[in-house]
Amino acid sequence: MLRVNNISKTIEGSQVLDHVNITLEPGTIAGLVGRNGVGKSTLLRVIAGILDPDEGQVLFNDTNIHQNPEIKQKITYVPDSTEILKSYSVKEIVKLYDAIYEDFDIVYFYSLLDRFKLPKNKKIRTYSKGMKALFLMILSFSTKSDLIILDEPTNGLDPIVKRNILQFIIEEVSERQLCVLISTHHLEEVEKMADVLIMIKEGRIESTTSIEDAKTSFRKVQVVYKHSLPEKIEQLNNVNIINQTGRVYTLMIKGNIDATLEKLNQENPLLLEELPMTLEDIFISTLGGESHVS
Numbered sequence: 001m002l003r004v005n006n007i008s009k010t011i012e013g014s015q016v017l018d019h020v021n022i023t024l025e026p027g028t029i030a031g032l033v034g035r036n037g038v039g040k041s042t043l044l045r046v047i048a049g050i051l052d053p054d055e056g057q058v059l060f061n062d063t064n065i066h067q068n069p070e071i072k073q074k075i076t077y078v079p080d081s082t083e084i085l086k087s088y089s090v091k092e093i094v095k096l097y098d099a100i101y102e103d104f105d106i107v108y109f110y111s112l113l114d115r116f117k118l119p120k121n122k123k124i125r126t127y128s129k130g131m132k133a134l135f136l137m138i139l140s141f142s143t144k145s146d147l148i149i150l151d152e153p154t155n156g157l158d159p160i161v162k163r164n165i166l167q168f169i170i171e172e173v174s175e176r177q178l179c180v181l182i183s184t185h186h187l188e189e190v191e192k193m194a195d196v197l198i199m200i201k202e203g204r205i206e207s208t209t210s211i212e213d214a215k216t217s218f219r220k221v222q223v224v225y226k227h228s229l230p231e232k233i234e235q236l237n238n239v240n241i242i243n244q245t246g247r248v249y250t251l252m253i254k255g256n257i258d259a260t261l262e263k264l265n266q267e268n269p270l271l272l273e274e275l276p277m278t279l280e281d282i283f284i285s286t287l288g289g290e291s292h293v294s
């Protein structure tokens with residue numbers, strides 16, 4: 001089990017992580033989402049033990065990973081770039097991983113290369129971007145780690161490679177009780193594969209919920225009133241306007257759903273209808289706001 005306790009981290013004078021707490025059970029795929037620059041990669045690097053926190057601890061199976069580096073045997077971090085593959089050949093990188101990770105499964109690794117039709121006798125730099133990403137994924141799961149941390153694993157990949165990677169991750173987690181923590185901007189992927197959604201905003205955890213709970217605690221509606229949105233509705237602090245076209249408003253309601261729908265109805269709408277909702281709607285409603293990128 002992964003326990004992130006009160007992690008804070010300041011880089012070059014600015015606080016990037018602010019008392020972050022996360023608990024993940026074995027057999028869980030968790031999607032870490034947040035706007036650009038809110039601290040996702042920094043958090044993943046702290047959890048992987050690459051960066052030290054200024055405050056707090058990361059415990060994996062009750063062991064503090066920064067004080068007991070040997071536990072990193074059980075943790076694999078896959079960065080968002082394939083740069084680490086450099087000019088290795090397949091054989092060279094296998095030798096390296098086999099030396100680092102006690103449980104590295106060479107037979108499994110080569111069987112996965114065959115399954116995904118990746119060439120074995122080539123320098124990895126000659127692989128395409130998609131092949132490199134797939135290769136890194138295969139390499140990291142062949143370590144048989146109990147915690148795999150993936151930073152934007154499907155960035156820039158075509159839909160078929162993406163689907164292969166996601167399917168592969170789901171299979172791995174269903175076969176053994178490992179924990180996968182994935183940072184991504186692709187919310188539809190989180191929706192398809194993750195059990196837990198972690199939203200991060202300006203270095204703080206905004207919410208950690210199951211995907212199901214995230215969806216049932218929100219409702220998306222479209223409303224039209226005779227004039228603009230009634231002030232009574234606009235003032236409700238669990239209602240967010242996520243779009244407006246003339247008098248047509250798209251609203252996200254967070255919590256207290258039935259009572260809020262009742263309030264919308266009491267103002268005599270010309271139209272009030274529920275719309276299908278995606279995690280992207282929840283993301284925009286929860287983490288949207290100002291349009292700057294930090």
Ligand SMILES: Nc1ncnc2c1ncn2[C@@H]1O[C@H](COP(=O)(O)OP(=O)(O)OP(=O)(O)O)[C@@H](O)[C@H]1O
Nearest residue numbers: 011012016034035036037038039040041042043294
């Ligand atoms: N090595 C560093 N030196 C200086 N600032 C850094 C460093 N690493 C991270 N930061 C700053 O910390 C903040 C968080 O960066 P981080 O890469 O963790 O965000 P992110 O959420 O992963 O962003 P993105 O979604 O754009 O990849 C940013 O403001 C970034 O500029």
